[in-house]
């Protein structure tokens with residue numbers, strides 16, 4: 001069906017173009033409020049001295065997330081005006097608006113907060129990361145399978161809140177691994193900083209293995 | 212456009228039929244893991260002695276939520292198999308599967324965990340309630356406006372976690388009221404029980420004013 005072929009072709013072209021310019025693209029997905037923007041803020045604080053970063057942030061409405069991230073790196077808000085996910089044409093238009101004078105090392109795409117629809121759309125990323133907050137429950141991977149099946153890594157966010165919620169890391173991992181056996185997990189807290197070193201090492205490793 | 216007219220007609224018919232039989236229908240929406248099922252468990256524990264209850268639970272995959280709720284009331288799992296929201300035909304089919312021998316006083320419909328797509332679909336409910344967990348952030352109403360614009364009430368869930376997150380109830384309320392001025396708020400904790408009495412009083416009041 002050619003209506004599906006167009007976005008897929010655009011995504012392939014975008015990924016190839018980013019690869020040629022040495023830009024590693026990360027597509028970050030989660031439920032609303034899982035901590036994507038907070039994770040990107042903490043990531044940029046630690047990675048920004050060594051690598052050139054930029055980001056595109058998808059939301060139904062407001063520029064709140066791009067305003068937060070602009071403190072750390074060039075950031076463009078992609079406002080979908082109602083659509084429940086990002087798609088390649090909006091990503092391409094956003095990338096042009098970044099007006100980068102030199103290629104960046106990492107391009108982060110923060111997807112619209114939604115654990116369902118974004119899982120079906122390739123944005124031209126090199127790696128897709130799903131964020132699951134420990135406050136959401138350890139039963140979510142099996143309930144929202146496609147997001148976990150189509151991701152390479154899963155960040156378990158807000159681990160500083162573990163003492164106050166019934167979330168069990170081993171059951172969440174077992175549940176997710178029944179959907180995707182090779183999924184890698186990174187428990188982190190954007191507040192305490194715990195686990196961020198392993199997450200950053202993984203990002204750099206992913207980049208080195210694909211660019 | 213007749214393809215939109217059909218679900219709307221089905222929803223109207225369902226609501227009219229429920230009204231005639233004295234069944235008050237509540238459509239509960241939120242992000243994944245905001246606490247819909249936990250709220251319904253706590254609600255059923257307190258309401259189940261006085262009122263006849265039943266529920267329909269929408270999910271992409273698994274029967275986990277219906278299995279939890281079946282302990283408290285007749286419950287049917289509506290498995291969407293990928294669709295990001297419930298629609299009237301699935302609700303009707305689920306209602307038939309409840310095989311109720313007498314009408315119930317409250318029919319709860321727990322929608323698929325998604326703060327975007329379900330906001331566009333009338334399921335034949337008398338009242339729509341959006342749940343926002345305090346762990347998700349007080350900036351969400353403006354970022355996901357349709358869910359708040361189309362709801363009558365907003366439950367602020369997990370308030371026992373307020374000491375550990377930067378969520379400010381007054382800013383969340385102000386943000387949501389800029390989208391829908393008459394939205395009613397119910398801060399609750401399904402764990403400590405705080406706020407549940409006001410929530411239950413409101414449910415009974417909503418029912419009395421529409422049935």
Ligand SMILES: Nc1nc2c(ncn2[C@@H]2O[C@H](COP(=O)(O)OP(=O)(O)OP(=O)(O)O)[C@@H](O)[C@H]2O)c(=O)[nH]1
Pocket residue numbers: 030031032033034035036037038039065112113114157158159160161188189190191192346347348349351354375376377378
């Ligand atoms: N305790 C704690 N709170 C966190 C952490 N990370 C994020 N938060 C809080 O979680 C809420 C949501 O964080 P955001 O970074 O806005 O989440 P998001 O995934 O970007 O949200 P959307 O873009 O709207 O989908 C905010 O109140 C943050 O302060 C964490 O590691 N620990």
Ligand SMILES: Nc1nc2c(ncn2[C@@H]2O[C@H](COP(=O)(O)OP(=O)(O)OP(=O)(O)O)[C@@H](O)[C@H]2O)c(=O)[nH]1
Pocket residue numbers: 135136137138140143164165166167241242243244245246247248249250276323324325368369370371372399400401402403
């Ligand atoms: N501390 C605390 N945790 C809660 C509360 N309510 C729910 N939770 C936890 O939040 C997580 C998600 O709760 P659920 O009831 O499964 O949420 P849900 O909205 O039904 O999730 P989906 O149906 O998957 O969208 C679980 O780990 C619950 O234990 C609360 O009031 N306080």
Ligand SMILES: [Mg+2]
Pocket residue numbers: 036037038065110
């Ligand atoms: Mg964000």
Ligand SMILES: [Mg+2]
Pocket residue numbers: 247248249276321
């Ligand atoms: Mg649930």
